[in-house]
Amino acid sequence: MTLSRSRSFTTAHPGEDWPDIARRALPGEATDAALEALKSWNLHLFLRQPGGRILGSDVIFTEAPLPGAAGDG
Amino acid sequence: MAEATIERAVVTPGHDGSAELLVTIRYGNGGSGHVSLDAGAAERLFDLCGVTRLEDLAGQPWQHLTHILDTPGD
Amino acid sequence: MDLIIRNGRLVDGTGLPGFLGDLGVADGRIVHVGGRIPGRAAREIDAAGAVVAPGFIDPHTHFDVQLLWDGQARPALEHGITTVVPGNCSLSLAPLKAEHRPRLVGMFQQIEEMPDAAFDGAFEWTWESFDGYLDALEGKLGVNVAPLAGHSVIRLWVMGDAATERAATAEELTAMQALLRQCLEAGAIGLSTSFVDVDEKLQPVPSRYAHFEEIDALASVLGEYGRMLQVVPEFYATDITLARVDQLAELSLKHQIPTTFSPLFDSAATPDNVNRVLARVSEQMARGARVWPQVQTRPIDISFTFEVASLMFAFTPGWYVTMRLPREEKIAALSNPERLDELVDAAEPGGNIERFESVRVRAVIRREDEALVGRTLGDIAAERGSTPARVMVAIALANDLQASFLAADLGHNDPARIGPLLAHPMVHIGASDGGAHIQSFATYGDTGYLFRHFVRDRQDFTLEGAVKKITADTARIWGITDRGLLKPGMAADITIFDPDVIDRAEEEVAHDMPEQGMRYVRHARGIEAVIVNGELAWSTQGGYSDAHSGRVVNA
Incomplete structure (x- = not known):
């Protein structure tokens, strides 16, 4: 059975930081723009102390919430 | 993503029995997402946005949310 | 048999309709379900009128x-x-x-x-x-x-x-x-x-x-x-x-x-x-x-006190601003009759007391207020000829802001x-x-x-x-x-x-x-x-x- 489309996410590989994830998840994007985009899509990781620290288990979104998903991202 | 903005904020009950602020962010692609703030973080968001009323949080840029941790609490 | 539960409505956990009957237990296990069990057990429970269900x-x-x-x-x-x-x-x-x-x-x-x-x-x-x-x-x-x-x-x-x-x-x-x-x-x-x-x-x-x-x-x-x-x-x-x-x-x-x-x-x-x-x-x-x-x-219920600026007060801007004041200023503001009138008017516009009416007093520190615990602000207000918002402030001040309130069923x-x-x-x-x-x-x-x-x-x-x-x-x-x-x-x-x-x-x-x-x-x-x-x-x-x-x- 095929799953319906859902919002893309990844998890960090051991040792990865935000620039690493930006390069892996958003290849071809300018680094600053990619980092800014990742930040806006992953506010849940920037609202805890210390802001932006990545834990191994974190869900990291690699795109904005899908339009039409009823505003429940 | 500069066009992402706070769309609204509502008070909701948290799992631990305290009131929390659920903030909805509308993105440039039309999608929307939520973040949940505790009382202290909500106070700092009000201050960062320079408002005192819930409804005045609407339209504020999303970047304010990322500065909450940089702002000392009361 | 160690235990017989008699005459209960046996609702057995399958989701099928319950039925009247006896249930027998021996050595910690169920040994009999339904019908009348003859003889006596070491312990018997009459469950007539009750449901007998799995734990x-x-x-x-x-x-x-x-x-x-x-x-x-x-x-x-x-x-x-x-x-x-x-x-x-x-x-x-x-x-x-x-x-x-x-x-x-x-x-x-x-x-x-x-x-x-x-x-x-x-x-x-x-x-x-x-x-x-x-x-x-x-x-x-x-x-x-x-x-x-x-x-x-x-x-x-x-x-x-x-x-x-x-x-x-x-x-x-x-x-x-x-x-x-x-x-x-x-x-x-x-x-x-x-x-x-x-x-x-x-x-x-x-x-x-x-x-x-x-x-x-x-x-x-x-x-x-x-x-x-x-x-x-x-x-x-x-x-x-x-x-x-x-x-x-x-x-x-x-x-x-x-x-x-x-x-x-x-x-x-x-x-x-x-x-x-x-x-x-x-x-x-x-x-x-x-x-x-x-x-x-x-x-989900929400508890709050006046000691911290609970988001419960964010519904009414005047209250939230007041609750964010330093402690002594907060007490002074709440004790000021004119300021209190403004707050009450904001919380109960046109005399609509709905906002805090069903809120209950959860805990107090003054012994003489202990009888208030568990009662709604609406009930206390009616007794005092006041309004829920006013009695809430009064109780909070009387208890050095440490009275706790409960707004039930909010989520x-x-x-x-x-x-x-x-x-x-x-x-x-x-x-x-x-x-x-x-x-x-x-x-x-x-x-x-x-x-x-x-x-x-x-x-x-x-x-x-x-x-x-x-x-x-x-x-x-x-x-x-x-x-x-x-x-x-x-x-x-x-x-x-x-x-x-x-x-x-x-x-x-x-x-x-x-x-x-x-x-x-x-x-x-x-x-x-x-x-x-x-x-x-x-x-x-x-x-x-x-x-x-x-x-x-x-x-």
């Missing part, structure tokens, strides 16, 4: 510590709960090296709000291993216990301080797998992990530092035994919960294990949350994955949505958090709430359907094969109750923790008797018995 199973609790001095998990047992699952949210009391005890105590105090005395003298730490913990419970249990092993403590055991610093090495992963295997061999019903919980310093618990490869490695061990993986997802955000559903489904399919996540809440602020999560769960279930969302029956609170949600075939009723948050609210009586509101009042369930959800379904989801049904050969865990009365009582303060520690509890209504492994554990007439017939149960 209820609570799949999400934190009774780990309490069980060491209270093996009956009071007051859960008197609500008809005969089996509890502790060790949720990545935290269990074993396996745990002696050197790590202070760290675990901090984590437990954060989630359970257990007083220091609970860990200092209320029991003796005699164990490090999982089977050692189970040995410590031996002979104390009045309820059955199906314990989870916590990922955070497994990580702590193997990695020490590095458990909250980095990814595990290959050697450490192997060591964690071996340790989990020991726990499962000793009797753990599965593994719990958390993506949300924090310790007493508000730092992430160790399980949150684990990369997916680590959870996958541990799930592979669960697969060797077919046992449960329980997780706490980021329940406040739908998209993250959906991602967790997909991760759990991947693990379930790969390792052929059941998984469950808790909690899943409904909220007016995010009305599509539940529908989107259940749609994803349905898709994954259709692939053969087992991903069970746990939903609690009770609504997960729409019966027309919660009833069908609970009845959904892919929803696992649970998430009670029994034994946790003990100084914030009572986590007992969710089963009574289910029968009162969703069987009697709204009829979202038949009586039989509700019983099945919290007995046979729970046992099946968790792989407990000998409980959850009234059937010959099954363990004799039995709850007898009045279907017209069963409910939870009002929340009240109790001082029954070690050193008279305080907690909130709710007692039961309508439960007549609770039998655990064939022994009478609680009854209306006799209260808690001396029977310690509970056991460690697993899949």
Whole structure:
């Protein structure tokens, strides 16, 4: 059975930081723009102390919430 | 993503029995997402946005949310 | 025969219509269901007019510590709960090296709000291993216990301080797998992990530092035994919960294990949350994955005081601004008649007292105000010829801002949505958090709430359907094969109750923790008797018995 489309996410590989994830998840994007985009899509990781620290288990979104998903991202 | 903005904020009950602020962010692609703030973080968001009323949080840029941790609490 | 329950309405957990008949028990097992049983037994119970059901199973609790001095998990047992699952949210009391005890105590105090005395003298730490913990419970249990092993403590055991610093090495992963295997061999019903919980310093618990490869490695061990993986997802955000559903489904399919996540809440602020999560769960279930969302029956209440600027006051701007003032300025403002008039006008525009009318006084510090506890502000205002907002301020000022108030049923609170949600075939009723948050609210009586509101009042369930959800379904989801049904050969865990009365009582303060520690509890209504492994554990007439017939149960 095929799953319906859902919002893309990844998890960090051991040792990865935000620039690493930006390069892996958003290849071809300018680094600053990619980092800014990742930040806006992953506010849940920037609202805890210390802001932006990545834990191994974190869900990291690699795109904005899908339009039409009823505003429940 | 500069066009992402706070769309609204509502008070909701948290799992631990305290009131929390659920903030909805509308993105440039039309999608929307939520973040949940505790009382202290909500106070700092009000201050960062320079408002005192819930409804005045609407339209504020999303970047304010990322500065909450940089702002000392009361 | 040791026990015969006569003339009851036997609701056997299958969901089929109940029927009148007798039930016989011998050697802790059900030996006879239905019909009239001839002869006499050592103990007989006349259940005429009552329902005789399998004992209820609570799949999400934190009774780990309490069980060491209270093996009956009071007051859960008197609500008809005969089996509890502790060790949720990545935290269990074993396996745990002696050197790590202070760290675990901090984590437990954060989630359970257990007083220091609970860990200092209320029991003796005699164990490090999982089977050692189970040995410590031996002979104390009045309820059955199906314990989870916590990922955070497994990580702590193997990695020490590095458990909250980095990814595990290959050697450490192997060591964690071996340790989990020991726990499962000793009797753990599965593994719990958390993506949300924090310790007493508000730092992430160790399980949150684990990369997916680590959870996958541990799930592979669960697969060797077919046992449960329980997780706490980021329940406040739908998209993250959906991602967790997909991760759990991947693990379930790969390792052929059941998984469950808790909690899943409904909220007016995010009305599509539940529908989107259940749609994803349905898709994954259709692939053969087992991903069970746990939903609690009770609504969520909010507590607040005037000491801090609760967001409860954000509804009315004048109040929020006032509450954010420094303490002395706040007291001065609230004591100023003109300022108070402005605040009252803002909260009760045009004399509409709806906003604070149903708020209850929860706690006070002045002895002369103790009679106010439990009463609504509307009731007190009527008595005083005042308004709810005014009496709330008056009570707060009289109690040095330390009076506590409760706004009930503010979330997960729409019966027309919660009833069908609970009845959904892919929803696992649970998430009670029994034994946790003990100084914030009572986590007992969710089963009574289910029968009162969703069987009697709204009829979202038949009586039989509700019983099945919290007995046979729970046992099946968790792989407990000998409980959850009234059937010959099954363990004799039995709850007898009045279907017209069963409910939870009002929340009240109790001082029954070690050193008279305080907690909130709710007692039961309508439960007549609770039998655990064939022994009478609680009854209306006799209260808690001396029977310690509970056991460690697993899949």
